[in-house]
Amino acid sequence: MSTILTLKDISYSYIDGQSKRTILDHLSYEFESGKFYTILGHSGSGKTTLLSIMSGLDTPNSGTMMYEDKVIDQKALHDFRRNKVGIVFQQYNLINYLTPLENVLVSMAETDNKLPKDSKKVAGKLLEQFGIVSTKANRLVTQLSGGEQQRVAIARALAKNVDLILADEPTGNLDTATEREIIKIFRDLTENFGKTVIVVTHSVAVSQLSDSRILLKDGKLHDVDEALNREIESTI
Amino acid sequence: MNFFQRAIKNITRRPTKSILLLLTFFIIGNFVIIGIGISTAANQAKTITRKSMRAVVEYTVDYDAINEYTSSLSDSELEELYQDTERYNAMYNLTEEEFQQFLDDPRVVTYNATNYYIGSADIESQPIGNERENQDTGGVSVYSGSDGETIEVPYVEPEFRIMTNRTANMIELADGTWTISEGRFYTEEEIASAAPVALISEQVAELNGLSVGDTFTMNFSQDFEYVRQMGIEFSESQLHPELEIIGIYSTSETLDRNSENFDWMSRYESPYNRILMPNLTYMSMQLPLNQAVFDYYAQQNPDDSYYNDPANRPTLDTYDYISSVVFLLDDPLDVEPFINEYNEKLSSSYRMFNADNDTFNQMARPLDSIGLYANVIVAIVVVNAIIIITLVTALTLKTREYEIGVLVSIGASKLKVISQLFAELIIIGLVGFTLSVVSGSLIASTAGEALLNYQVAVDDSYASDDDDYYYVSGSTDYFTEITQEDMLANYHVSISPIIIGEIYVAGIGIVLISILVPSLMILRFNPKRILTASL
Numbered sequence: 001m002s003t004i005l006t007l008k009d010i011s012y013s014y015i016d017g018q019s020k021r022t023i024l025d026h027l028s029y030e031f032e033s034g035k036f037y038t039i040l041g042h043s044g045s046g047k048t049t050l051l052s053i054m055s056g057l058d059t060p061n062s063g064t065m066m067y068e069d070k071v072i073d074q075k076a077l078h079d080f081r082r083n084k085v086g087i088v089f090q091q092y093n094l095i096n097y098l099t100p101l102e103n104v105l106v107s108m109a110e111t112d113n114k115l116p117k118d119s120k121k122v123a124g125k126l127l128e129q130f131g132i133v134s135t136k137a138n139r140l141v142t143q144l145s146g147g148e149q150q151r152v153a154i155a156r157a158l159a160k161n162v163d164l165i166l167a168d169e170p171t172g173n174l175d176t177a178t179e180r181e182i183i184k185i186f187r188d189l190t191e192n193f194g195k196t197v198i199v200v201t202h203s204v205a206v207s208q209l210s211d212s213r214i215l216l217k218d219g220k221l222h223d224v225d226e227a228l229n230r231e232i233e234s235t236i
Numbered sequence: 237m238n239f240f241q242r243a244i245k246n247i248t249r250r251p252t253k254s255i256l257l258l259l260t261f262f263i264i265g266n267f268v269i270i271g272i273g274i275s276t277a278a279n280q281a282k283t284i285t286r287k288s289m290r291a292v293v294e295y296t297v298d299y300d301a302i303n304e305y306t307s308s309l310s311d312s313e314l315e316e317l318y319q320d321t322e323r324y325n326a327m328y329n330l331t332e333e334e335f336q337q338f339l340d341d342p343r344v345v346t347y348n349a350t351n352y353y354i355g356s357a358d359i360e361s362q363p364i365g366n367e368r369e370n371q372d373t374g375g376v377s378v379y380s381g382s383d384g385e386t387i388e389v390p391y392v393e394p395e396f397r398i399m400t401n402r403t404a405n406m407i408e409l410a411d412g413t414w415t416i417s418e419g420r421f422y423t424e425e426e427i428a429s430a431a432p433v434a435l436i437s438e439q440v441a442e443l444n445g446l447s448v449g450d451t452f453t454m455n456f457s458q459d460f461e462y463v464r465q466m467g468i469e470f471s472e473s474q475l476h477p478e479l480e481i482i483g484i485y486s487t488s489e490t491l492d493r494n495s496e497n498f499d500w501m502s503r504y505e506s507p508y509n510r511i512l513m514p515n516l517t518y519m520s521m522q523l524p525l526n527q528a529v530f531d532y533y534a535q536q537n538p539d540d541s542y543y544n545d546p547a548n549r550p551t552l553d554t555y556d557y558i559s560s561v562v563f564l565l566d567d568p569l570d571v572e573p574f575i576n577e578y579n580e581k582l583s584s585s586y587r588m589f590n591a592d593n594d595t596f597n598q599m600a601r602p603l604d605s606i607g608l609y610a611n612v613i614v615a616i617v618v619v620n621a622i623i624i625i626t627l628v629t630a631l632t633l634k635t636r637e638y639e640i641g642v643l644v645s646i647g648a649s650k651l652k653v654i655s656q657l658f659a660e661l662i663i664i665g666l667v668g669f670t671l672s673v674v675s676g677s678l679i680a681s682t683a684g685e686a687l688l689n690y691q692v693a694v695d696d697s698y699a700s701d702d703d704d705y706y707y708v709s710g711s712t713d714y715f716t717e718i719t720q721e722d723m724l725a726n727y728h729v730s731i732s733p734i735i736i737g738e739i740y741v742a743g744i745g746i747v748l749i750s751i752l753v754p755s756l757m758i759l760r761f762n763p764k765r766i767l768t769a770s771l
Contacts, residue, residue, distance in 0.1 A: 057645055058764040082647025093642045097249040098242070105237040110647040140249070156646070 003068070004033035004164055004196045005054065007221075010063035012049055023049045024060065025219030033163060036190040037198045038207035040224070041216035047200045048168065050216060054198065055087050055166045056080040067164070083113050086157025090169035092149040094141040100127055100152040101137040104159045111160040126155045130185065147178035154185060158195075165189065167199040171206060183209050239652045243659035254664055257628065261668025261743070262675075264621040269676030269739050271614035273729045274684045278607035281727035282600050283569065288722075289592060291345075291568040292407065293575060295335055296560035298588035302327055305586070319542055327586050329557035332402070334587070338563060338578065343570045346410040348562045349402040351515055354394040354504045356455040358476060359444045361395035362437070362508040364491060366499050379462040389461045395503040400515035401427060402556070407564040408487070419448035419483035422514055426482075430516035430552065435483040439508040451478050454511075460525050466532055474524045479513060519555040526550040560590075599720045602691040603727060609687065618746060625750035629661065633754050637761065644763040654755045661747045669743045676739075677731040684729030692724070 012024040023046035031037060041047045052058040053065065056077045065072045072080045086107075094103050104123040108115055116122045127137045130151040132144075141149055150170060157165050167186070171179035183206055189195040190211065199206065207213045213224040237245075247254045306314060317324055338344055363369060375391035404424050408414035418441075422433050436446065446452060453476040460470055489507035492498065503509050527550050534543035542548055565574060575589040582588075597604075633640075640653050 052764040055645065058762075078647065078649065081645060087645050089642075091638075093638055093645075095242075095639050095642060097246050098237075102237055102245065106242065106643070106648075107646050109237050110643070110652075160646070 001032040003030045005031040006066040008064040010060045012060045022219055027220050029221045033196045034194045035211045036186055037212045038210040039200045039214045039216055040207050045216045047216055051168050051200050055085055083111055084162055085164045086162045088153050088157050088167035088170045090172045092153045094149055096142050099138050100132050100141055104156050107156040107159045113161045130155050146173050163195055165195055165197045239656040240659050243656045246660055257664045258668045261665045262672050265669040265672025266676045267617040268614055268742050269672055270680045270683050271610040272735050272738055273680035273731050274610035275607045277727050277729040278603040281603055284726040285723040286568045289568050291565040291571055292562055293571055294560050294562045294590040296590055298586050301586050335561040343565045345564045345566050346405050346407055348407045349558050351400045353398040355396055355398050356394050357396055358453045358455050361503045362439045362506055364501055364503055364506050387462045387465050392458050393502055397504045397510045399510055399512050400518040402515045402558055414485045414487045416483050417486040427514040430520040432479050433482045434479040435485055435512040437508040438484055438486045441484045448481055450481050453478050463528050468528045477521045599723045605691045606687045621746050622749045626753050629754045633757055640761055641763055650758050653758050658751050665743045665747050669739055673736055681729045
């Protein structure tokens with residue numbers, strides 16, 4: 001499998017009062033395409049900081065991030081967000097004065113990737129695939145349940161035809177049944193559509209359904225082996 | 237879905253916020269339209285009135301400045317000034333070089349280098365028909381003779397205004413007030429050679445049965461009488477010099493019988509009782525008198541160095557001067573800029589420009605006041621509008637941070653986010669301003685009239701007696717008489733397409749400035765915040 005995202009020697013710290021707080025410490029990792037990753041970690045371990053760097057919303061103090069073979073520097077961040085990555089948030093973050101269909105169309109309008117011409121029809125079909133039927137697709141998003149909103153958020157992330165989906169606690173606000181549905185969608189995206197999904201989560205149950213589990217600890221990413229697994233199950 | 241479509245959705249699906257903003261724009265729009273409407277009407281009334289006035293500027297000797305200067309001099313210094321003919325003339329007389337500097341200005345159409353006198357001729361003048369002309373004034377003119385004795389000459393009122401030209405230009409002929417109905421105007425050669433030629437009016441010509449080629453005589457008996465009483469004799473040709481009529485003019489000027497001044501008018505104030513002749517022609521007729529007076533005083537004061545210097549004896553050149561030149565400009569609106577421009581370049585502090593600006597500005601005072609009020613109101617409203625809309629937008633932005641974060645995270649540029657915000661404001665603003673155009677047009681006229689009436693009343697209560705001061709002299713005859721009623725009658729508050737255009741420009745300007753602070757907030761927005769729970 002080819003590498004889709006490479007993190008090389010990434011460091012991130014900030015000054016907290018008098019002391020320097022290091023969040024990411026010379027972190028390196030290679031994410032392969034077509035796999036479903038989950039990143040686990042304690043609260044305050046830097047999961048959100050790592051996700052913000054991987055999604056191009058923030059830049060590290062040092063180190064390099066590469067998408068496929070291209071270095072994503074400051075100048076390339078906007079293009080990276082626009083054409084390479086889709087983000088799913090814990091709070092869904094849909095635009096609340098728009099319908100699900102319109103939320104997806106906004107995303108489709110903000111990419112340079114080649115998309116089918118009939119964007120409205122494509123957006124409708126995409127939503128239907130995630131269980132948002134046309135009657136719901138044309139209501140305001142505030143009238144949908146949490147699970148439905150998260151599906152719309154996933155559809156919005158995918159609508160740009162990107163290969164990399166990053167999700168920040170996507171099931172954090174959902175019940176167990178809905179959580180399973182969402183994870184199933186992620187699995188489906190990797191298995192049937194070759195997408196790479198990286199989910200940051202607290203949920204051990206969710207992580208157990210992924211292809212690869214990674215633990216963020218002491219500012220570095222560690223593949224979860226048996227020993228780490230025991231530690232995770234006892235502490236997270 | 238582009239930013240403009242998002243803006244439309246945001247406006248229509250958040251009606252409360254949109255209506256509040258719409259109301260703000262509507263109220264602002266009303267104030268702005270009323271303010272601009274009133275201000276424009278006031279300016280238009282002034283412009284219309286100004287355009288109806290003659291575009292004349294007088295360049296003249298500033299006698300007030302000279303008096304101020306001479307009163308600061310000691311007796312000996314003053315005597316020195318009077319003895320120094322060259323310096324004295326430089327102060328009191330305009331030279332041709334002085335006024336010719338203005339002739340190259342493209343705004344100058346023509347000019348009058350004209351002196352004005354009153355005198356008598358041995359022909360009938362056109363009657364005015366008021367009470368005064370039939371009354372004997374019974375006055376006397378008093379002159380000082382030798383050894384302090386006084387000479388009294390019965391006063392006989394002159395019947396003609398004598399206009400003497402130094403150049404072959406006449407504003408009246410250029411602007412059509414006068415036309416030469418028969419014959420011609422005099423030439424530069426005739427002016428230079430003091431040729432005995434003159435023009436009279438159609439009315440006087442008809443009254444006396446005169447036509448071009450005929451002659452008539454002036455009558456200086458009255459002027460020369462006091463000198464004759466000193467024992468100096470003049471020839472018949474000196475007392476009654478002959479002039480050939482080379483032209484007859486007709487004038488569109490009329491006597492206003494309803495004028496307040498009509499009953500006090502002399503015949504020489506009638507536009508028909510004017511005799512035109514070259515300046516040197518008139519001076520040559522006056523020269524015997526002036527030389528005789530000089531000789532008389534030289535004889536009476538044998539020790540006086542001034543009278544004993546033959547160089548000081550009057551010649552024709554001594555009186556070949558002028559104290560004012562009136563320029564006709566191509567546009568009445570040029571009068572003020574013309575004066576302002578050349579005032580800064582005046583080479584002498586004893587020269588000034590005169591126009592009917594003072595009267596005009598006095599009449600325009602209420603309009604200036606309401607124009608100022610209106611502009612102040614517009615300025616206050618616009619500044620407040622910018623502050624209010626900036627604050628409203630900035631506060632609204634705070635509640636929309638997550639939306640901005642989402643848009644930036646999915647790849648929208650911050651410029652597009654700002655564009656959406658601008659589009660939302662501009663759409664609501666345009667609707668609000670359009671509604672205000674309708675209501676503002678209805679209110680502006682009533683508000684404008686009320687404000688003007690109030691201002692006229694206030695202005696009247698502050699008016700001083702000086703404001704009624706009115707004077708007539710030769711040059712000021714060129715100034716158009718206006719009344720405040722005439723000017724105020726031109727004041728009509730109406731909302732023209734130009735004003736509507738200005739309202740929209742003002743609206744766009746307000747939105748553009750109001751969006752500056754929110755735009756900075758957006759530009760400084762850190763998209764990472766979308767991942768934090770605080771949004």
